[in-house]
Amino acid sequence: MTSQTNTNRAYLAIDQGTTSSRAIVFNAEFEMACTAQQEFVQYYPRNGWVEQDPEELWQSVLAVTREALAAAQQQGLHVTHIGIVNQRETTLVWHRDSGKPIYNAIVWQDRRTSQYCRSQSAHEDMVQQKTGLRLDPYFSASKIRWILDNVDDAARLAGNGDLLFGTVDCYLIWRLTGGHVHATDVTNASRTSLYNIVEHDWDDELLSLFDIPRSMLPEVKDCAADFGMTAPGILDVDLPISGVAGDQQAAMIGQGCLAPGSVKATYGTGCFALVNTGEHCPISQSGLLTTIAYRLNGKTHYAVEGAIFVAGAAVQWLRDGLGLIAKAADSEAIASQVGNQHGLVVVPAFTGLGAPHWQPDARGAIFGITRATSADDIVRATLESVCFQTYDLLTAMSLSDISPTILKVDGGMVANEWFCQYLADTLYIPVVRPKVMETTALGAALLAALQAGDIADLNELAQANPCQQSFTPSGDTDRDIQLTRWHKAVQATLLMAQ
Numbered sequence: 001m002t003s004q005t006n007t008n009r010a011y012l013a014i015d016q017g018t019t020s021s022r023a024i025v026f027n028a029e030f031e032m033a034c035t036a037q038q039e040f041v042q043y044y045p046r047n048g049w050v051e052q053d054p055e056e057l058w059q060s061v062l063a064v065t066r067e068a069l070a071a072a073q074q075q076g077l078h079v080t081h082i083g084i085v086n087q088r089e090t091t092l093v094w095h096r097d098s099g100k101p102i103y104n105a106i107v108w109q110d111r112r113t114s115q116y117c118r119s120q121s122a123h124e125d126m127v128q129q130k131t132g133l134r135l136d137p138y139f140s141a142s143k144i145r146w147i148l149d150n151v152d153d154a155a156r157l158a159g160n161g162d163l164l165f166g167t168v169d170c171y172l173i174w175r176l177t178g179g180h181v182h183a184t185d186v187t188n189a190s191r192t193s194l195y196n197i198v199e200h201d202w203d204d205e206l207l208s209l210f211d212i213p214r215s216m217l218p219e220v221k222d223c224a225a226d227f228g229m230t231a232p233g234i235l236d237v238d239l240p241i242s243g244v245a246g247d248q249q250a251a252m253i254g255q256g257c258l259a260p261g262s263v264k265a266t267y268g269t270g271c272f273a274l275v276n277t278g279e280h281c282p283i284s285q286s287g288l289l290t291t292i293a294y295r296l297n298g299k300t301h302y303a304v305e306g307a308i309f310v311a312g313a314a315v316q317w318l319r320d321g322l323g324l325i326a327k328a329a330d331s332e333a334i335a336s337q338v339g340n341q342h343g344l345v346v347v348p349a350f351t352g353l354g355a356p357h358w359q360p361d362a363r364g365a366i367f368g369i370t371r372a373t374s375a376d377d378i379v380r381a382t383l384e385s386v387c388f389q390t391y392d393l394l395t396a397m398s399l400s401d402i403s404p405t406i407l408k409v410d411g412g413m414v415a416n417e418w419f420c421q422y423l424a425d426t427l428y429i430p431v432v433r434p435k436v437m438e439t440t441a442l443g444a445a446l447l448a449a450l451q452a453g454d455i456a457d458l459n460e461l462a463q464a465n466p467c468q469q470s471f472t473p474s475g476d477t478d479r480d481i482q483l484t485r486w487h488k489a490v491q492a493t494l495l496m497a498q
Contacts, residue, residue, distance in 0.1 A: 010077040011448045012239070013441035014065055016086045016168050017247065018042075018107065018269040019316075021060040023068035024438060025079060026445040028454075032438060034071035036064035043104065048111035048351065051104035054092055057168070058175050062234075069236060081452045082176075082230070083243035083444030085250040086168040087269075088191045091143035093154070093216070094171070096164050099179050103151050105168070106143040109269075109309060109351045113142035114360040123209055128283060130196045130203055132290025134358050138307070140167060141193035141210045148212070161215040167192070169244050170218045176241060178231030183219040185227075185244035186300070190292040195220065197292055198281060200300070223249070223294045224451035243447025247440045248272040249293055252303065253447065254439030255408045263397075263404040265390060266440070267413035270354070271311035273393045274303040275402050286399035287356025296450070304402060306355040306393030310348040310364075311386045312413050317350070318382055324375045332416040335380040340478055343368040344381035345489040353494070356396040362497040367489045383419055387426040388486040394427060408432050410439040417471075424471040426479060431471040 007028050015022040020039040027033045038060045043051040072079050089108035094101040106112070117135045120127075124135045133139055144165055148155045157163045166174065170184040189195040189202075194212065196203040202217050221227065227241035245253065248266055252274055255264040260278035265271055276293055281302045283290055293303035315331055318324045325331055345367045352360035366378070394404055406429055414420055414433055424431040436442050449455045 008076055008078045009454070010072055010079045011445040012065065012068060012072070012079045012082045013444040013448075014061060014082060014084045014172065015438070015441040015444065016057070016061055016084070016172060018087045018109070021057070021064050022441065023061075023064040024441040024445070025068050025072040025077060026442065027077060030436070030442060030445060032436065033075060033077055034068055036067035036071070038064050042107070046112070048114075050107040050110040050351070052090070052107055054094070054101040054105050054171065057105060058172070061172060066235060079237070079239065081242040081448040082239050083446075083448035084169050084172055084241060085245055085247050085440045085444040086172070086188070088167065088188060088246040088248065089138060089140050090168050091140045091147070091165070092168070092171045093144065093147050093163055093165050094174075095157075096162050099174065102154055102163065103147050106146070108138060110143065111137045111352055111360045113137040113146050116142050116145065117360070120209065127193060127206065127209070130198065130206060131190070131193050132197050132281070132283060133191070133193050134289065135193075136358055137360050138354070139191060139193040140165075141206070141212065144212050144216070145210050158213050158216055161213070163216055164218070165212070165216040166218055169246070173227050173241060173244070176230045176234055177228040178234065180231065181228035183221055183227055185223050185225070186220055186292050186295040187223060187246040187249040188244070189220045191246060197290070197302070222296055222298065224296055224447045226451070242451035243444050243449075245294065245443060245447060248274055248305065249291075249303070250441075250443030250447070251410055251439045252276065252293055252443070254436070254441070254443035255410060255434060257408060258301075261402070262408070263406070264408040264410065267311045267386065267409065267411035269311065269313045271308035271386060271390060271411075273306045273390060273397075273407075275397060275404065277302045277304055284396075286396040287358060288393070288396050289355065304397065306396060308386070308389045308393065309351050309354045311389075312411065313350065314346075314348040314382045314386065315413065317348070318379055322378070324379055328412070329415070331379050331383060332418045334376045335383050335422075336418045338376050338380040340482065342373070342377035342381060343370070344373060344377050345485055346378065346381040346385045347489050347493045348382065348385050349493055353490070355393060357490070357494060359494055359497050362493050365489065365493045365496070367492065383416070384422065384482070385486070386413065387419070387423045388483060390423060391426050391483060404429060406430050406432060408434065410434060410437055420471045421474065424473045425475075426483070428473045428479070430473070433469045433471070
């Protein structure tokens with residue numbers, strides 16, 4: 001696969017996700033050679049608030065990175081470059097001199113700034129035209145504003161140039177380089193509501209709207225670029241950081257969705273469906289987002305994105321919140337045994353509804369409960385809800401003259417074959433699962449290899465992860481009935497949020 005003759009060459013992908021940190025070493029053929037993973041605590045100080053401790057996050061990354069590098073060394077692999085992929089929009093602010101965060105990381109799921117975003121609704125069109133995003137608590141800008149407004153002395157320190165902002169990738173780069181590099185990549189910058197995706201720079205009008213000093217912001221680089229060297233003593237070996245992308249954009253690269261019109265959906269904590277629109281930057285009018293897919297060698301490709309806030313998190317809720325399953329994998333056997341006559345609809349709006357509704361105040365609901373309802377019924381209806389939400393995303397895409405004919409999927413949920421088949425039946429298009437399921441980490445490794453010169457071009461990137469299994473629609477005759485019931489339940493949920 002690579003142009004190097006050294007078959008021991010390898011790449012380390014740091015995959016910093018919402019609920020865990022992973023480090024995966026890919027060999028010269030971009031096969032997973034070794035991996036390490038560590039979960040960390042999520043904090044919920046109030047209803048709708050979601051936080052992470054920056055030090056716990058950093059220590060989890062450090063631990064898995066060291067573990068994966070040690071395993072690679074035992075296998076005789078020579079890791080040469082690092083790629084970073086991260087949960088997007090999660091917001092950190094820290095002291096420029098000491099590197100100490102002034103508050104916990106505010107997670108992308110957090111809804112505390114809902115009222116603030118509503119107060120800025122007169123600027124919605126301007127924000128969308130410049131950023132491709134909605135005025136929503138999901139994105140970083142309002143989270144920064146909350147920190148500056150609510151942490152003692154933060155606004156003064158920021159005004160004096162003493163504070164730095166970063167998404168998780170930026171914070172990790174800062175820590176890995178010993179505070180020498182304050183940089184992010186263009187995909188993460190495009191998720192802040194502060195970056196003009198047409199002009200390719202932090203935008204003065206947006207900075208003024210959110211009252212955020214430019215001095216807080218990192219340098220923005222291509223996805224494959226020089227992000228600095230790890231500082232001596234951080235790891236057992238000093239390595240260049242050569243590739244960075246937000247998780248969903250990295251998954252597009254890992255899935256080989258590099259041609260205009262190609263579509264992927266990643267089912268992690270949430271679900272994110274992205275379609276590559278090439279160098280065209282369309283502003284969606286149907287509840288979808290426009291974002292930067294990647295920028296390589298100064299050339300930008302865009303994507304239209306639909307965001308579902310709760311996907312795999314719903315399965316986690318079944319396991320940890322309700323105790324209905326012992327482990328996530330149990331949901332597959334349960335769903336296949338229940339049948340579709342249960343009459344339940346689960347709307348998992350635990351942290352609001354994302355695309356195409358954008359209602360941050362919506363909350364979860366279950367409709368159709370009877371005395372005959374069982375725990376297994378709830379498990380199946382929860383899995384179905386993720387398929388129905390995906391249907392709504394692809395329907396919104398069709399309203400934007402984008403009509404997917406095949407969906408490439410990845411993420412933890414797609415190990416569930418019942419789920420993949422039900423998804424194909426709901427969408428009525430083939431659903432394709434790749435050989436390497438860890439597409440976000442693979443995307444980061446591919447970017448690092450591209451910067452290293454070990455991959456020649458995008459065509460080589462696209463060939464790195466072929467199809468492993470395809471699920472074709474079975475022609476389920478209850479599809480329309482189920483979708484009608486789902487849409488009625490969503491409308492009722494939206495009404496309750498008003």
